[in-house]
Each structure stands twice: as structure tokens, then as C-alpha cells.
Amino acid sequence: xxxxxxxxxxxxxxxxxxxxxxxxxxxxxxxxxxxxxxxxxxxxxxxxxxxxxxxxxxxxxxxxxxxxxxxxxxxxxxxxxxxxxxxxxxxxxxxxxxxxxxxxxxxxxxxxxxxxxxxxxxxxxxxxxxxxxxxxxxxxxxxxxxxxxxxxxxxxxxxxxxxxxxxxxxxxxxxxxxxxxxxxxxxxxxxxxxxxxxxxxxxxxxxxxxxxxxxxxxxxxxxxxxxxxxxxxxxxxxxxxxxxxxxxxxxxxxxxxxxxxxxxxxxxxxxxxxxxxxxxxxxxxxxxxxxxxxxxxxxxxxxxxxxxxxxxxxxxxxxxxxxxxxxxxxxxxxxxxxxxxxxxxxxxxxxxxx
Amino acid sequence: xxxxxxxxxxxxxxxxxxxxxxxxxxxxxxxxxxxxxxxxxxxxxxxxxxxxxxxxxxxxxxxxxxxxxxxxxxxxxxxxxxxxxxxxxxxxxxxxxxxxxxxxxxxxxxxxxxxxxxxxxxxxxxxxxxxxxxxxxxxxxxxxxxxxxxxxxxxxxxxxxxxxxxxxxxxxxxxxxxxxxxxxxxxxxxxxxxxxxxxxxxxxxxxxxxxxxxxxxxxxxxxxxxxxxxxxxxxxxxxxxxxxxxxxxxxxxxxxxxxxxxxxxxxxxxxxxxxxxxxxxxxxxxxxxxxxxxxxxxxxxxxxxxxxxx
Numbered sequence: 001x002x003x004x005x006x007x008x009x010x011x012x013x014x015x016x017x018x019x020x021x022x023x024x025x026x027x028x029x030x031x032x033x034x035x036x037x038x039x040x041x042x043x044x045x046x047x048x049x050x051x052x053x054x055x056x057x058x059x060x061x062x063x064x065x066x067x068x069x070x071x072x073x074x075x076x077x078x079x080x081x082x083x084x085x086x087x088x089x090x091x092x093x094x095x096x097x098x099x100x101x102x103x104x105x106x107x108x109x110x111x112x113x114x115x116x117x118x119x120x121x122x123x124x125x126x127x128x129x130x131x132x133x134x135x136x137x138x139x140x141x142x143x144x145x146x147x148x149x150x151x152x153x154x155x156x157x158x159x160x161x162x163x164x165x166x167x168x169x170x171x172x173x174x175x176x177x178x179x180x181x182x183x184x185x186x187x188x189x190x191x192x193x194x195x196x197x198x199x200x201x202x203x204x205x206x207x208x209x210x211x212x213x214x215x216x217x218x219x220x221x222x223x224x225x226x227x228x229x230x231x232x233x234x235x236x237x238x239x240x241x242x243x244x245x246x247x248x249x250x251x252x253x254x255x256x257x258x259x260x261x262x263x264x265x266x267x268x269x270x271x272x273x274x275x276x277x278x279x280x281x282x283x284x285x286x287x288x289x290x291x292x293x294x295x296x297x298x299x300x301x302x303x304x305x306x307x308x309x310x311x312x313x314x315x316x317x318x319x320x321x322x323x324x325x326x327x328x329x330x331x332x333x334x335x336x337x338x339x340x341x342x343x344x345x346x347x348x349x350x351x352x353x354x
Numbered sequence: 355x356x357x358x359x360x361x362x363x364x365x366x367x368x369x370x371x372x373x374x375x376x377x378x379x380x381x382x383x384x385x386x387x388x389x390x391x392x393x394x395x396x397x398x399x400x401x402x403x404x405x406x407x408x409x410x411x412x413x414x415x416x417x418x419x420x421x422x423x424x425x426x427x428x429x430x431x432x433x434x435x436x437x438x439x440x441x442x443x444x445x446x447x448x449x450x451x452x453x454x455x456x457x458x459x460x461x462x463x464x465x466x467x468x469x470x471x472x473x474x475x476x477x478x479x480x481x482x483x484x485x486x487x488x489x490x491x492x493x494x495x496x497x498x499x500x501x502x503x504x505x506x507x508x509x510x511x512x513x514x515x516x517x518x519x520x521x522x523x524x525x526x527x528x529x530x531x532x533x534x535x536x537x538x539x540x541x542x543x544x545x546x547x548x549x550x551x552x553x554x555x556x557x558x559x560x561x562x563x564x565x566x567x568x569x570x571x572x573x574x575x576x577x578x579x580x581x582x583x584x585x586x587x588x589x590x591x592x593x594x595x596x597x598x599x600x601x602x603x604x605x606x607x608x609x610x611x612x613x614x615x616x617x618x619x620x621x622x623x624x625x626x627x628x629x630x631x632x633x634x635x636x637x638x639x640x641x642x643x644x645x646x647x648x649x650x651x652x653x654x655x656x657x658x659x660x661x662x663x664x
Contacts, residue, residue, distance in 0.1 A: 085445060087449060133635075137635070137638075137639050141639045141642055141643045142642040142643065142645050142648070143635070143638045143639045143642045144583075144586065144638060144642065146392065146445075147579060147582060147583045147586070147634070147635075147638055148635050148638060150576070150579050151576070151579065151580075151583075151631040151632075151634050151635050152631070152635075153576075154575070154576045154628065154631045155628045155631050155632065158624040158625065158627050158628040159624070159625070159628070161624050162622045162624035162625055165624070166622055166624075281453050282453075284449055284453070285450070285453065288446060321460070321461055321464035323457055323460035323461040323464065323571075324461055325457075326453070326454070326456070326457020326458070326460065326461065327454070327457055327458050327461050329453070329454075329457065330450060330453055330454025330455075330457050330458065331454070333446075333450040333453070333454070334432070334436065334447075334450055334454065337436050337440075337442040337443070337446060337447050337450060338435075338436055338440050338442065340440075340442060341440040341441060341442065344441075345441075
């Protein structure tokens with residue numbers, strides 16, 4: 001019978017191969033899903049996986065979707081490495097959007113070149129401030145950061161909804177829950193003319209580089225990696241757990257807040273109650289599939305963006321609900337977690353009775 | 355406060371607390387066996403949508419509850435496969451289950467978004483339902499409310515009076531010792547995980563079939579996470595789960611009554627609606643402040659994978 005046998009050392013090959021295996025299994029699973037729903041699997045595959053990369057405009061939309069994912073994920077990865085489980089990026093994303101919107105609404109008409117940089121700072125600060133709550137409660141009162149950061153997602157959603165139904169509602173907006181459109185000076189310029197790909201993408205790439213430098217090249221990043229992989233060693237070496245919790249949560253919150261700023265100042269051009277569209281949760285999958293490192297996160301965010309756009313395409317052309325994206329994304333993470341067993345174990349054939 | 359208002363608030367509190375009790379007690383068994391399943395939100399969402407769909411198609415709410423339970427167990431089995439057989443990280447797998455379950459439920463439930471179910475009439479217990487003040491609130495309730503009480507008593511007996519409960523706790527405290535004296539640790543953990551899934555499924559079914567007889571994406575609204583927090587808050591004791599669940603139910607209901615009362619208060623409804631979430635945070639802080647409370651009460655092997663040496 002088949003048995004799992006512990007490897008003497010973790011397999012480096014499998015550490016790289018397991019995400020690829022997971023993607024392959026997800027594709028097979030996807031074909032099965034299409035078949036089960038009575039759609040032609042080949043047509044489904046074409047619409048879902050090939051439409052999003054068929055021309056330059058489609059590619060620019062893919063990068064646009066990937067932007068918030070890579071920003072949120074690189075921030076989360078820093079904390080995850082030290083076992084700081086911030087899963088409230090979705091709420092930090094919304095608070096970043098709110099803070100940036102505040103700047104845009106009150107100072108956006110100044111037509112000053114300082115408006116956008118102020119919005120960037122406000123976005124990062126808003127996200128970091130929201131993440132500071134679980135950090136404070138964890139370090140001062142030992143309250144579980146998973147549950148606290150998650151509860152704050154619901155609070156953030158209600159807060160946004162109050163703003164856009166109440167004090168920030170567009171007076172000429174026919175009562176829709178949204179603010180007025182931002183002024184020109186408060187809108188991010190485009191990277192490629194004729195597309196919607198805005199400069200937030202450049203910020204996200206810069207964040208990836210900074211994340212790489214922090215995780216792989218800085219002493220603080222090294223300490224956090226040690227804390228995650230060998231907690232006892234880190235304690236023995238005297239690394240401060242409190243500081244790691246603060247760093248992990250604040251950087252994660254700031255990155256998510258930046259992503260939120262990019263959404264309102266980029267494709268949306270205003271704040272609505274739909275601003276939190278699940279990027280903060282999807283980024284958790286991106287961080288894991290990307291193996292918590294910058295290059296992996298780049299690839300994983302492109303893949304996850306593809307699954308989002310594939311879902312929209314499936315809605316348009318195959319008449320399927322676009323939440324099919326989440327089914328694919330969930331499958332991907334499950335397959336990855338399953339495939340990861342082979343990093344530490346190998347399959348062995350063993351006869352019964354031995 | 356007049357008597358009828360008291361009765362209706364008590365009634366609503368019991369109803370709001372019921373899904374939390376059912377789900378949190380399931381998770382408690384789950385965690386007593388040493389397995390942390392953060393996917394409760396996903397299992398509840400799947401339970402809710404499966405129960406709604408089957409009730410809608412069959413017209414029988416009890417078939418719906420059974421379907422919800424089955425859906426929760428199926429999700430739990432998937433989780434068990436990952437963390438028990440393949441020894442995947444429990445935190446990551448639980449998060450995956452939460453995200454996946456909510457997404458899959460939204461996908462499956464799309465065709466049911468615009469339909470409503472007939473409300474299921476409550477079951478009146480003769481004589482004691484005529485008690486003043488509390489009778490109508492406690493004894494003229496949905497069957498699942500009575501089920502939540504039976505579950506509580508059953509669990510108290512199981513955990514502290516039965517041999518099986520002792521084995522379950524042993525598996526959670528020290529899987530290696532339990533294995534050494536010959537108990538099948540992995541199989542027991544599977545059973546505990548499946549039980550947790552079944553209860554989460556029933557909790558979800560209560561929401562979509564009895565509480566608000568409809569299905570909407572996101573209708574679980576964090577209750578799975580609140581149930582997880584409740585187990586910590588209750589320091590893994592069933593009685594405190596009950597008390598905590600009704601406290602939360604009370605908070606949810608109070609804000610709804612304030613919103614619906616027409617009282618001229620100048621406070622936005624959205625901010626009132628965020629009260630239960632703040633309450634969860636406050637309670638977590640209160641209970642976690644003393645690190646020993648958690649350390650002494652949580653099952654020792656909670657969240658740690660275990661692989662029996664052959």
C-alpha cells in the first residue's frame with residue numbers, strides 16, 4: 001500500500017514544483033467543473049484562461065487587477081513569515097481608500113501636484129492605523145490577531161457604507177452610495193495611454209522590490225524569518241517578538257492601504273460601498289501560492305488576476321456567475337496545501353505485513 | 355421597559371444566539387481534539403446555501419437541515435484530508451476553507467438569490483409556554499433552539515462523564531500518549547472535525563431556513579468567526595459558550611431594536627451595526643489579558659499536526 005515517508009531533508013525541488021503542480025491540478029479541476037456545469041470544457045478553457053491574455057488591452061486589464069493583489073500580498077508575506085497572521089488586509093485596504101478619499105475630497109480641487117503624494121501617504125497611514133489596532137491588542141493584551149483583524153473587516157465595511165450613504169455622499173449622485181468623482185489632480189495618471197493601467201502598478205512593483213530587500217537582505221527581515229521557522233531559536237537570540245508583531249502588522253496594513261488608495265484614485269475615481277471587493281482575502285492566497293517571497297508573489301498575483309478576469313469573462317460569455325473565480329482560487333490554494341506535503345514527505349510503496 | 359418589549363427582546367436574543375451556540379459547541383469538540391479549524395465561516399456558508407436550496411426544492415425544511423449538515427461535513431472532510439492525512443498547516447488550511455466555502459456558496463447560491471421561503475412555525479411546549487414574561491420567549495421557539503439546548507446538555511455529559519469524551523480530551527492534550535495506549539488518534543480527530551463541520555452546517559441552515567428565510571451572498575456575516583472567538587472567550591467550556599452566545603445575541607438584538615424603535619437618536623445605523631464586532635474584540639481582549647487563562651485552558655496540542663509513529 002502507499003505510504004508517506006518523511007524525507008531526511010525538505011525537498012528543494014518540490015518547494016518549487018508544488019505550486020506548478022497545484023496550478024496543473026486546478027486546470028484539470030476547472031475542466032471538470034465546466035463539464036459538470038454542462039459547458040463545453042474546451043470553450044470554457046478558452047474563455048476563462050485565454051480571453052484574459054488575448055491582446056494588449058486584455059493584458060493591461062490583467063496587470064490592473066494584479067496591482068492591488070501584489071501590494072496586499074507582499075505586505076502580508078512579511079508578517080506571515082514571522083507567524084503574524086494578519087488576515088484583515090481587506091479592512092486595511094478599505095481604510096486606506098477612505099483616508100485617500102478624504103484627502104481627495106477636501107484638497108483635490110487645489111489642483112496642486114502635492115495632492116497625489118498626500119493621498120499615497122494618507123492611504124498607507126490609513127491602512128497602517130487600522131492594522132495598529134490588532135497589533136496593539138496583541139502586544140498589550142495578548143488578543144488573537146487573526147480574530148481581531150478579521151472583526152475589523154466588518155467594522156471597516158460598515159464604516160465605508162456610513163460614509164458613502166451619509167456625510168460623503170455625492171449630492172448630485174441620485175442617492176447612489178458613492179462620493180463625487182475625484183478631481184483631475186486626485187486621479188492617478190495612466191502608465192499606458194488608452195488603457196486603465198495606472199501608476200499604482202509602478203508603486204506595486206516598487207513595493208515588491210522593497211519587500212524583497214526587506215525579507216531577503218535586511219536584518220529585521222532575517223529576524224522575522226527565524227521567528228517563523230524556529231521560534232525557540234529566535235527567543236534564545238533575544239529577538240523581540242513584540243517588535244515583529246508591530247512590524248508585520250504595520251507593513252501589511254500600509255501596503256493594503258496603498259492598494260486601497262490605488263483603487264479609488266485609479267479605476268474607480270471615487271469611493272463607493274463596493275470598494276472592498278475581496279482583494280484583501282485573495283491576497284492571502286497570493287501570498288501562500290507565491291511562497292511568501294517577492295518573485296513568487298509577482299507570478300501568483302498575475303495568476304490570481306487571471307482567475308478574476310476569467311470569472312468576468314465566464315459571466316459574460318458562458319452565462320456563469322462570476323463567483324466562479326473564487327471557486328477556482330479556493331481550489332488553487334487547496335491543491336497547493338495538499339501538494340506541499342511532498343516537500344517534507346515522499347510516497348512509498350510498501351507491502352502489507354512488513 | 356414594558357413586559358411585551360422584554361419578552362420580544364428575550365425571544366430575539368435567544369434566536370440570535372442559537373446559531374452561535376450550535377457552531378461554537380461544534381468547534382469546541384473540534385478543538386478539544388487538538389484541531390483548529392478556522393474555516394467555520396465557509397462551512398456555515400455552505401450549510402446555509404445547501405439547506406436553502408434543498409428546502410426550496412423539496413418544501414421540507416428538515417431535509418434542508420440535513421443537507422446543510424451534509425454540506426458542512428463535506429467541507430470538514432476536505433479540511434480533515436488536508437490537515438490530518440496530508441499534515442498541512444492548520445491555520446492556512448482553515449483560512450483556505452473559509453475563503454473557498456464563502457466563494458463556493460456564492461457560486462452555488464446565485465439562482466436562489468431572489469426567492470424566499472415560507473417561514474417555519476415555532477413549536478410551542480404546552481403549559482410552560484404560558485409562563486409570564488419568559489414563556490413565549492423561551493418555549494414557543496424553533497425546534498433548532500431546543501436542539502441547541504439538548505446539544506449543550508449532551509456535550510456536558512459527553513465531555514465530562516463519558517469514556518469517549520475522556521479519550522477525545524486525551525487526544526487533544528497529548529496525542530502521543532493517546533496513541534501509545536492504543537487509541538486511533540487520527541480517526542478520532544477526523545470524527546471531531548466532522549462533528550464540527552456538521553454543527554457549522556446546521557448553524558448555517560438555521561440562518562437561511564429559519565432565522566431569515568432567504569439566501570443572500572455574505573449572509574453569514576462573520577458569525578463563523580464570532581463562534582471561533584466565542585470558544586476562546588469561553589476557555590473551552592460549554593457553559594460559558596452558552597452564556598457568551600446569548601450575550602452576543604443580546605448585543606445584536608439591542609442594536610436592531612434601537613434602530614427599529616424610532617427613538618430619535620442621532621447615531622448612524624451602520625455604526626450601530628458594527629457593535630457586535632466591537633463587542634467580540636472587547637471580549638477577546640478581556641479574556642486574553644491574562645495569558646495564563648488561555649494557556650491553562652486551551653488543549654495543549656491545539657493546532658499542531660500529529661503523525662503517529664508506525
